[in-house]
Amino acid sequence: MGRESSSSGTASLIKSSINQIIDNALSTGVRTIHIEPGRNYILVRFRRGSKLEVVNKLPRSNILEFSKQLKKLANLDIRKSSIPQYGKAKIEINSKSHELQIVSVPVLDGEKITIDIIDSVDKRQSxxxxxxxxxxxxxxxxxxxxxxxxxxxxxxxxxxxxxxxxxxxxxxxxxxxxxxxxxxxxxxxxxxxxxxxxxxxxxxxxxxxxxxxxxxxxxxxxxxxxxxxxxxxxxxxxxxxxxxxxxxxxxxxxxxxxxxxxxxxxxxxxxxxxxTSLCQYCKVSYEPTVFERLQLVTNFNTDNPTTMNHVHALEKLAIKASLGDSNEPGSDTKKVLRLFRRSTEGCRHCNFSGYGExxxxxxxxxxxxxxxxxxxxxxxxxxxxxxxxxxxxxxxxxxxxxxxxxxxxxxxxxxxxxxxxx
Ligand SMILES: [Zn+2]
CATH class of the missing domain: 3.40.50.300 (P-loop containing nucleotide triphosphate hydrolases)
Incomplete structure (x- = not known):
């Protein structure tokens, strides 16, 4: 009996930490969460564009309970851990309902679980x-x-x-x-x-x-x-x-x-x-560094006049297609004139991260x-x-x-x- 109550205690603890992780993701504009067994911890990572940032390390001993609760949420088979499984889940956080897609994939040390928050896919998206x-x-x-x-x-x-x-x-x-x-x-x-x-x-x-x-x-x-x-x-x-x-x-x-x-x-x-895009309100423009010019040459042959002409012509088409918020080109027919980086301070539009959607x-x-x-x-x-x-x-x-x-x-x-x- 004592054992049962302690395991249900763990379950509710895990459930509330799942809610907390999702809440945290929602409030920072993150849509994809990875939960996977690390060597000593359970790694919780948020995906921003192509980057994965570690947001939390949880005790390794809870990994099974984590998998179990997440799978239960999406009606996946909790007895199976050797095959990939997909499912959808609904969860209520701060009295708002959210829709999730949960994918479990077997990895060396257990299972990696990916949670995608899909409710806010913009209906006007194009x-x-x-x-x-x-x-x-x-x-x-x-x-x-x-x-x-x-x-x-x-x-x-x-x-x-x-x-x-x-x-x-x-x-x-x-x-x-x-x-x-x-x-x-x-x-x-x-x-x-x-x-x-x-x-x-x-x-x-x-x-x-x-x-x-x-x-x-x-x-x-x-x-x-x-x-x-x-x-x-x-x-x-x-x-x-x-x-x-x-x-x-x-x-x-x-x-x-x-x-x-x-x-x-x-x-x-x-x-x-x-x-990840740059926050359009606080991004900072600058002239490419010597090293970046080298990278441009290596990856794009920007030292070749024909290539640079093509890049500049494409950029002009992009301006016509309203790509970016200014009409001033970042290139001419000879070279890349400027690039942009995120503002380290950020602004209120980007929750002070410097990044956009x-x-x-x-x-x-x-x-x-x-x-x-x-x-x-x-x-x-x-x-x-x-x-x-x-x-x-x-x-x-x-x-x-x-x-x-x-x-x-x-x-x-x-x-x-x-x-x-x-
Ligand atoms: Zn900003």
Whole structure:
């Protein structure tokens, strides 16, 4: 009896610390929380853009109870810890209800749990607001207008891709199209049919009366079986949009081609990296340092006049597309004139952090004839990337540079994107 009461004491302690962690995230504008076993502690980390900051270390001995309470919250199977599980949860904090997506993934020392706060996904959210602009935005809009084929949405984390999928599905005209959404979690797309995929999504696709739906969203493609099934489904009258984790658009094209073993029907790919923006009210402009100029040359060949002309021309297009809050360019045809960094003091708009909301860095790859011909012949990612860029694709790193010139992100973020996206 004594034992029982002490374990229920632990449970309520853990429940209240979960509430506290989420409350803390909400009040500092954080949407993603990672809870994972460290060597001596449970690490609680908040994600801001691409950065994970440690916000708390909790006693290691509570890890099992932590997993258990979080899984209970999302109706996950608390007896299973060796397979990934997804679920949604509702939680009330300060008498306000919040919706969460909880993902548990087995790691070496137990389970890593990711909590995404999804209730405040802005209903007015659009691709433009996420940071898609210019030629990349045009390509996406044109692809959506054709109403058939396959669009893969890819990012290093799953949640940002699912947000984009939701926005894309929301743009579909439901008077002339019927939508089915197959997902690990309900994306709450208005006027759509939601099919909950249990452990294995592949099982749910055959149960779907495909002919009935002209637009199908798939919340996560995680097996080659499912990829092949989707590839078979791609017929002229249907538009399929699916989340497929990868770090670049070209990387996604290559993995997809390997999974389905067919390059005649390459998908259209939207790749996004979510990063932290600078607070637009207190950001500070400065002239690039000598070291940063070197980094610009190494990563962007800014010492090449043709390249710099191209960068400047793109920045002018970005100004036309209202990217950034000023019309004064951060580049000319010869060099990068200025960059921006966060204010260390911050201001009241950013809760004195110097940072703003998360923003997307994008890369949109169209499956051109050239790509179709060369893919599958063991070309490296870089070779294919160069072909795509030659055919007008704005790469992740170039999009990041333009956003840095426009004062939306800092240069450190650009370098981080160069490191992960090549
Ligand atoms: Zn500020």
């Amino acid at each position: 691709l433009e607001k996420l940071g898609l602009w210019g030629e990349s935005l045009n390509r996406v809009q044109q692809k959506l207008a054709t109403n058939h084929g396959l669009i893969l949405i890819t990012s290093p984390q799953i949640k940002p891709s699912q947000d984009i999928l939701r926005i894309l599905l929301n743009t579909v005209d439901t008077n002339s199209h019927s939508i089915a959404y197959i997902g690990p979690t309900d994306a709450k797309i208005p006027n759509s049919t939601y099919i909950r995929a249990e452990d294995n999504f592949v099982k749910s696709i055959p149960t779907l009366d495909i002919g009935k739906y002209s637009v199908i969203g798939v919340g996560m493609v995680n097996t080659s079986n499912l990829a092949c099934r989707i590839s078979e489904l791609v017929v002229k009258r249907q538009l399929i949009m699916a989340v497929f984790p990868s770090s670049t658009a070209i990387g996604a094209l290559i993995s997809w081609q390997r999974l389905v073993g067919d390059s005649s029907d390459l998908p259209f790919v939207i790749s996004e990296h979510q990063v 998360d923003i997307g860095i994008f890369e949109v790859a169209e499956p051109t004839d050239t790509l179709r011909t060369v893919i599958g012949h063991n070309n490296s990612v870089i070779e294919l990337q160069n072909i795509a860029v030659g055919e007008g694709m704005i790469s992740l790193k170039l999009d990041a540079l333009i956003k840095a010139l426009r004062g939306i992100i800092d240069f450190k973020t650009v370098i981080a994107i160069c490191a992960t996206a090549g």
